[in-house]
Amino acid sequence: MLKMKGITKTFPGVKALENVDFEVGSGEVHALIGANGAGKSTLMKVLAGAYGGYEGDIFINNRKVTINNPIDAKHNGIVIVYQEVDTALVPHLTVAENIMMDYIIQQKNVFMNWKKIRRFAKQEIEALGLDINVNRLVSGLSLSEKQMVLIGRAFFHKAKYLILDEPTAPLSVEETEKLFEIVRKIKNEGISVIFISHRLDEIFKICEKITVLKDGKNVGTFNTEDLTIDQAVEKMLGRKLENTYPKVEAVAGDTLLEVRDLSGTGGVKNVNIKVRAGEIIGLAGLVGGGKTELCKLLFGEGKITDGKIILEGKNTTPKTPTDAVENGLALVPEERRKEGIFVNETVETNITLPTLKSYCRGIFMNKGKIKKVSCENIKKVGIKTPGEKELVRNLSGGNQQKVAIGKWLLSVAKVFIFDEATKGVDVGSKAEIYELIGGLVKQGKGVIYASCEFSEILGLTDRVYVMYNGTIAKELITKETTEEELLYYSAGGGLNGE
Amino acid sequence: MGSNGKKFDLFNFLYKYGTIIVILAAVLFFSLTLENFMNFSNITNIFRSVSIVALIGLAITMSLTISGFDLSVGAIAGFASVIAAKFMVVWEMGPIPAIIVPLLVGILIGCVNAFFIIKMNIADMLTTLSMMFLLTGISITFQNGSAIYNFMPLPNLGGIAPGTMSKAFLYIGQGKILNIPVPVIIMLVVAILAHLFLNQTKYGRYLYMIGSNEEAAKLSGIPINRYKLIAYMMSGFIAALGGLVLGARLGSGEVNAGAPYLMDAVAAAYIGFSVFGIGKPNAFGTLIGALLMGVLLNGLIMMDFPYYSQDIVKGIVLVLALSLTYYKRKE
Ligand SMILES: Nc1ncnc2c1ncn2[C@@H]1O[C@H](COP(=O)(O)OP(=O)(O)OP(=O)(O)O)[C@@H](O)[C@H]1O
Ligand SMILES: [Mg+2]
Numbered sequence: 001m002l003k004m005k006g007i008t009k010t011f012p013g014v015k016a017l018e019n020v021d022f023e024v025g026s027g028e029v030h031a032l033i034g035a036n037g038a039g040k041s042t043l044m045k046v047l048a049g050a051y052g053g054y055e056g057d058i059f060i061n062n063r064k065v066t067i068n069n070p071i072d073a074k075h076n077g078i079v080i081v082y083q084e085v086d087t088a089l090v091p092h093l094t095v096a097e098n099i100m101m102d103y104i105i106q107q108k109n110v111f112m113n114w115k116k117i118r119r120f121a122k123q124e125i126e127a128l129g130l131d132i133n134v135n136r137l138v139s140g141l142s143l144s145e146k147q148m149v150l151i152g153r154a155f156f157h158k159a160k161y162l163i164l165d166e167p168t169a170p171l172s173v174e175e176t177e178k179l180f181e182i183v184r185k186i187k188n189e190g191i192s193v194i195f196i197s198h199r200l201d202e203i204f205k206i207c208e209k210i211t212v213l214k215d216g217k218n219v220g221t222f223n224t225e226d227l228t229i230d231q232a233v234e235k236m237l238g239r240k241l242e243n244t245y246p247k248v249e250a251v252a253g254d255t256l257l258e259v260r261d262l263s264g265t266g267g268v269k270n271v272n273i274k275v276r277a278g279e280i281i282g283l284a285g286l287v288g289g290g291k292t293e294l295c296k297l298l299f300g301e302g303k304i305t306d307g308k309i310i311l312e313g314k315n316t317t318p319k320t321p322t323d324a325v326e327n328g329l330a331l332v333p334e335e336r337r338k339e340g341i342f343v344n345e346t347v348e349t350n351i352t353l354p355t356l357k358s359y360c361r362g363i364f365m366n367k368g369k370i371k372k373v374s375c376e377n378i379k380k381v382g383i384k385t386p387g388e389k390e391l392v393r394n395l396s397g398g399n400q401q402k403v404a405i406g407k408w409l410l411s412v413a414k415v416f417i418f419d420e421a422t423k424g425v426d427v428g429s430k431a432e433i434y435e436l437i438g439g440l441v442k443q444g445k446g447v448i449y450a451s452c453e454f455s456e457i458l459g460l461t462d463r464v465y466v467m468y469n470g471t472i473a474k475e476l477i478t479k480e481t482t483e484e485e486l487l488y489y490s491a492g493g494g495l496n497g498e
Numbered sequence: 499m500g501s502n503g504k505k506f507d508l509f510n511f512l513y514k515y516g517t518i519i520v521i522l523a524a525v526l527f528f529s530l531t532l533e534n535f536m537n538f539s540n541i542t543n544i545f546r547s548v549s550i551v552a553l554i555g556l557a558i559t560m561s562l563t564i565s566g567f568d569l570s571v572g573a574i575a576g577f578a579s580v581i582a583a584k585f586m587v588v589w590e591m592g593p594i595p596a597i598i599v600p601l602l603v604g605i606l607i608g609c610v611n612a613f614f615i616i617k618m619n620i621a622d623m624l625t626t627l628s629m630m631f632l633l634t635g636i637s638i639t640f641q642n643g644s645a646i647y648n649f650m651p652l653p654n655l656g657g658i659a660p661g662t663m664s665k666a667f668l669y670i671g672q673g674k675i676l677n678i679p680v681p682v683i684i685m686l687v688v689a690i691l692a693h694l695f696l697n698q699t700k701y702g703r704y705l706y707m708i709g710s711n712e713e714a715a716k717l718s719g720i721p722i723n724r725y726k727l728i729a730y731m732m733s734g735f736i737a738a739l740g741g742l743v744l745g746a747r748l749g750s751g752e753v754n755a756g757a758p759y760l761m762d763a764v765a766a767a768y769i770g771f772s773v774f775g776i777g778k779p780n781a782f783g784t785l786i787g788a789l790l791m792g793v794l795l796n797g798l799i800m801m802d803f804p805y806y807s808q809d810i811v812k813g814i815v816l817v818l819a820l821s822l823t824y825y826k827r828k829e
Contacts, residue, residue, distance in 0.1 A: 301717065325719030339717050342710045353707060354718045356700050363699040407718070 007056035013386035016042040031203040034213035035426040036398025037384040048080035049073035077160030085146040091139035096121035144175035172287035237428040245459030248438025253277035256446040262307035266293025267470035275446040282461030283450035290470035291450040299331040300324040330413035340404035343393035348374040351407040381406035415446040514775035528797035548792035549681035553740030555766035555784040560733040562779035565709035566622040570629035571737035576756025577637040578741030583646035583751025590661035604738025608731035637753035645752035671746025692781035769819040
C-alpha cells in the first residue's frame with residue numbers, strides 16, 4: 001500500500017499542490033483526474049522522484065520512505081511512464097536493449113551475454129502478451145509500441161507501482177484496448193497502476209478508484225461504482241458541464257477550399273475534399289490512417305506529387321508552410337512539443353509568433369501591443385498561467401496544447417486545420433475549445449478537424465471524411481452516421497468488398 | 499525538506515549578474531593594485547584590444563541564434579584583410595573597393611555556407627570547418643604565400659609592391675574620433691545594431707524561434723531557410739568587417755592573422771549567454787564576454803602574468819560562464 005500525506009509543492013508564482021493526501025492499495029487500478037493544471041503530473045512526479053524535494057511524507061506499506069530522485073523511486077518499486085515516451089528510450093538501440101537497460105548498466109562482466117539479454121526481454125514481452133520483435137530498433141516503433149517497451153521495462157524492474165501519465169492520449173482505440181489488457185494483466189500480478197487520463201469513459205472502464213484533484217487540492221477519493229461520469233466532471237471542474245459539444249449554428253456558404261486528386265508524401269493518395277465557409281469538416285480515421293500526413297500536405301509540409309489545392313477558386317497549392325500561411329491556412333499540428341510550441345519561450349512569444357507581422361511598426365516589434373494581444377488571448381483561450389511571460393515548459397500539458405491552438409486564433413486565416421487538437425485537454429476546456437472553433441465557423445471560416453476520437457467527430461463536425469490507408473474511404477453527413485459506421489469505414493470496411 | 503530558500507536565490511543572482519560582478523570585481527581589484535590600470539589610455543587600450551574579438555564574436559552570435567555555428571569566421575576575417583591589402587598594395591586600387599569587395603565576399607561566403615547547410619544538409623560545424631580550410635587555402639594562394647604589406651618585395655615580378663595601403667583605410671584600424679579609437683566605435687555600433695536587430699525586430703525574433711524549435715518555426719509559417727541564409731550572411735559580413743579592422747590595424751593582409759580570434763570569439767559569445775541570465779546568444783552579452791576576457795588579460799599582463807599562460811585564464815572564465823548557463827538549463 002502506498003500513501004502520500006500532506007504533499008505540498010510550490011513553483012515560483014504557483015502552488016501546484018497543497019497538502020494533498022493520496023492513497024493506493026495493492027493491485028489497484030487507481031485513476032487520478034482533474035482539469036489541466038490541477039497538479040496530477042506534479043503529484044506523480046513527486047512520487048517518481050523527479051523533483052529534488054517536496055513537503056509532506058510518503059509511506060509504503062506503512063513505512064516512511066524518502067524519495068529524492070528517480071533511483072529512490074525505483075528502489076521503492078515506483079516506475080513512471082511519462083507521456084513523452086521518447087525521453088526515456090534510446091532510439092537507435094533494440095527493443096531488448098531498451099527493456100534491459102538497467103540490467104545492462106549493472107552488469108559486472110566486461111562481455112555482454114546478448115543472447116541472455118534477448119531471451120530475458122522476450123520473456124517480458126511475452127509475459128505481457130505482446131507481439132514485438134525484440135531485435136527491432138526502437139526508432140522504428142510506433143508510439144504505442146514504445147509505451148509497451150517502457151511498461152516491459154517497468155515489469156522487468158518488478159515494479160510494484162506503475163504510474164501512467166496520460167498514456168492513451170496518442171493511442172488509437174485498438175491500441176488503447178491492448179494497453180488496458182496489459183493493465184489488467186499487471187493488476188493480476190498484484191501491481192498497482194495509477195492512471196491519468198482526460199478520457200473519463202476509459203477511466204470508468206478500468207479503474208476501481210478515482211481521486212479527483214482540483215487546483216492542487218484533493219477533492220476526494222471515490223469508488224468508481226459510486227460515481228457517474230457527470231458527477232466526476234462536476235467534481236473536477238467545480239461546476240456542472242452543461243454541454244460537451246456546444247453547437248454554434250452557422251450557415252454553410254460557398255466552397256472555400258477544394259482538394260483535387262491530391263497525392264504526396266506519407267502515403268496520401270487521391271484525396272478529394274471540399275470545405276465550405278462556415279463548415280466544420282471531420283477527418284476521421286484510425287492512428288496511421290493518414291490524417292496527419294494529409295493535414296501536413298495541405299499545409300505545404302511534405303511533397304505533393306499530384307493534384308492541387310484550390311482556395312477560394314484560386315490554385316494555391318503550397319510548396320512550404322510559409323506559402324500555406326500566406327494563402328490563409330492555419331495548422332494546429334498533432335505533436336505539440338515537437339511541432340506546435342516553443343517550450344523554452346514565453347507564452348507571449350508563442351502565441352504571437354504566426355501573426356507577429358501585425359504587431360510591428362516597420363520591422364520593429366511593438367512590445368506593448370504584443371503584450372496586450374497576448375493577455376487578451378490567454379484569457380480568451382483560457383490558458384492557465386501565472387503570466388504572459390511564463391515559459392511554456394512550465395505549463396501543464398493541457399495548457400501547452402491551448403497555447404498551440406491559441407497562437408492561430410489571432411490569425412486571419414480562412415481555413416483552420418486541427419490535427420488531434422484536444423489531445424490531453426480536460427473536458428471543460430475541450431468544450432471551450434469547441435466553442436472557439438464554433439466561433440471561427442460563425443465568422444465564415446472553414447475548419448478541418450482531424451481526430452481518431454469518433455465521439456468528438458460526431459459531436460463537433462457537420463460532415464466527415466473517413467480516411468483509410470492514406471485515402472478517403474467514405475464521405476458521410478455527421479447527423480446521419482454513427483460511431484460504428486465510422487469505425488467500419490476507417491478500418492477499411494467499405495473497400496474490401498464487405 | 500523545504501531547502502530551496504536562500505541557496506536558490508543566491509544561485510539565481512549569480513546566474514543573472516555573475517559575469518557583470520566578475521568584471522566589476524576584476525576592475526576594482528586591478529585598479530587598486532595597479533596604478534596605471536584606471537587611466538584613460540589603458541581603458542581605451544582594453545577596448546581596442548577586444549574590438550576584433552567582439553566583432554568576430556558578434557558574427558558567431560548571429561549563427562548561434564538559429565542554433566547554427568560558424569567556424570569559418572576567423573578565416574573570413576583573415577581573407578577580408580588579404581583582399582583589402584592585395585587590392586591596395588599590389589593592384590594599386592583605392593580604399594573604396596578595398597573595403598566594399600571584402601564585405602561582399604564575406605556575405606557571399608555566408609551564402610555558400612548556408613547553401614551547403616540548408617540544401618546539402620551538412621551539419622553546420624562541418625560545413626563551416628570545411629569552409630575554414632578552403633578559405634585559408636584560397637587566401638594563402640591569393641597572397642602568394644606570404645603576408646601583404648607596404649613596400650613588400652614581389653617574388654615574381656621583382657622589385658617592391660607598387661601601391662600602399664591608403665590612409666583612409668588605415669584609419670579604420672588606427673584612427674581616433676574624439677580620442678576614441680575607431681575600432682571601438684565600429685564595435686559599439688555593430689553591437690548596438692545587432693542588439694536592436696535581434697531584440698526589437700521581427701526578424702530577430704524569427705531567428706531565435708528557428709534556433710529554439712526549427713520544426714515548430716516552420717509550421718508557424720516562418721520561411722526558415724531564408725532566415726538561416728540571412729543569419730549566415732550577416733555572420734560573414736560582420737566577420738569580414740572584423741577582418742578589415744584587423745588588417746587596418748596591422749597594416750597588412752594575412753589570413754592567419756584572423757585564425758587566433760576564432761576561439762576567443764567563440765568564448766566571448768558563449769560567456770555572453772550568461773550575462774543577465776538571458777541564457778541565449780545575444781549581442782550585448784557577446785560584447786560583455788569579450789570585455790571580460792580583455793579586462794582580465796590586460797590586468798594580468800600588467801601584473802606580469804606570463805603572456806603564454808593567458809589561455810589558462812580564458813579557459814577558466816569560459817567554463818565558469820558555461821556552468822552558469824547550462825546548470826540553469828538543467829533545472
Ligand atoms: N516546472 C514548473 N515550473 C513552474 N510551474 C510549474 C512547473 N511544473 C508545473 N507547474 C505548474 O503547476 C501546475 C500543475 O501542473 P501539472 O502539470 O501537475 O498539471 P496537470 O494536472 O498534470 O495538468 P494536465 O492535465 O494539463 O497535464 C500548473 O499550474 C503548472 O503551470
Ligand atoms: Mg499532466
